[in-house]
Amino acid sequence: MNNTATATSSVGQKKLEDPLAYLPCSTIVEYRKGQNIQSQGLPSRGICLVLAGKVKVCRQADNGRQVVVDIYRPDEFFGESALLGLSQSTEVSMALEDTKVMTWTAEAIEEIATRTPQLAIALLQLFVQRAIEFTSRIESFSTDNIARRLVRALIRFSERLGHQTEDGSVQSMAFTHELLSQYVGTSREIVTHYMNQFRTQGYVRYSRRGTMVYTDALKEWLRQDTADKVGKSPLTDVPGADGDTDARAILSPAKARAAA
């Protein structure tokens, strides 16, 4: 781990504090791909830092469906509800790959933060930022139809979890249609319907190495689609109420990839 207290990460307009600069090492636990890290309703495992691999964090809805909160990558924290001292975790987390996690109890974090206030400020900035990202997703749920939510998910996961390739696409682990449906809030079948269209139109490719997403082309698609919709009456364009099989939203924008 980085032990210098000067490390910062640049987000927005200001150098933010980096919690990793202030945290001493702690217990490391390894999980195999597919293994549960935290089960809902069980006592929290504490605040966790991904050292290697990827972790899917979900909530389990009343009706049994899983909702993906996010996917966390190395140097990112999850399990922060431990800081509230809840006796039961509100979340489920699972290793998406073979994963190494370092954990701290809430008491340990509070004790270190009392000695090193920069740690508390760094974590505060981190979770304020996370809360704002959640409100951005709430905005998307409130105003975007399923195609737009799926496009935003593909862009976000690619930028967070993938790497740029020579042909301009971003290559990531395979995004299963089930995973995407649990993030976008619809059925797997509807995700498959749209993903087939995106593939036909060249926005997405699958290979043995994972999912390749043309993120620039999809961002252009979002911009075109927004421009088409501005000024429309909310009643004729209620999010999620457009039948979800209407391909117009996908078919009408210029094929940005061809133009790119």
Next chain:
Amino acid sequence: MNNTATATSSVGQKKLEDPLAYLPCSTIVEYRKGQNIQSQGLPSRGICLVLAGKVKVCRQADNGRQVVVDIYRPDEFFGESALLGLSQSTEVSMALEDTKVMTWTAEAIEEIATRTPQLAIALLQLFVQRAIEFTSRIESFSTDNIARRLVRALIRFSERLGHQTEDGSVQSMAFTHELLSQYVGTSREIVTHYMNQFRTQGYVRYSRRGTMVYTDALKEWLRQDTADKVGKSPLTDVPGADGDTDARAILSPAKARAAA
């Protein structure tokens, strides 16, 4: 303000720190009902504490629609994005009543927190809790139809902003259908449609004094509706895709209020 360092608020299983116990007084600004406190795209006004009144915090979507993030009441904070030093606010805030707000710059908060780490821990717990509440709302957007989202909004706003009356209802400020639609993520017309049904069925009453909500009856309605839906195929029950005019979900549960 409370200046004792022993004040705590109980949430979950643990006494959480109370930021108000550690914050010195700062500038107070008054806003008239309807006045903007923070405009989107302008420099942030800093971290704000509501002293009196109520504040609506929104995000403005690309298509111009407003999405309500939350309504904040006395002793609650908003404007936390100031802690990230963003040069432009991602939020709009407005006084829903005549309101008094105390503000601190991010630098002031960081300076106080460095001297008083308990403040940083208190704010950290607060924003972790807020982030978890946002994921709960994301879960609702992912799995609930509009009627259920509206019921959850009525319960939440009543419990946060209202007070119990003798007949078992919770009386709050008037929740306009526009406000509810901006929180639930649908059109005002669809909210009006459901609110008329809820009123006919006795779950909600309007008066000159505000909105009266039978929260216990609505919680029972949610439980019944969940029990009805468990086991249904996701394809036949896609959230937001149920036509949004199907009254079945409202009409079928036992009239919990009559039974209460």
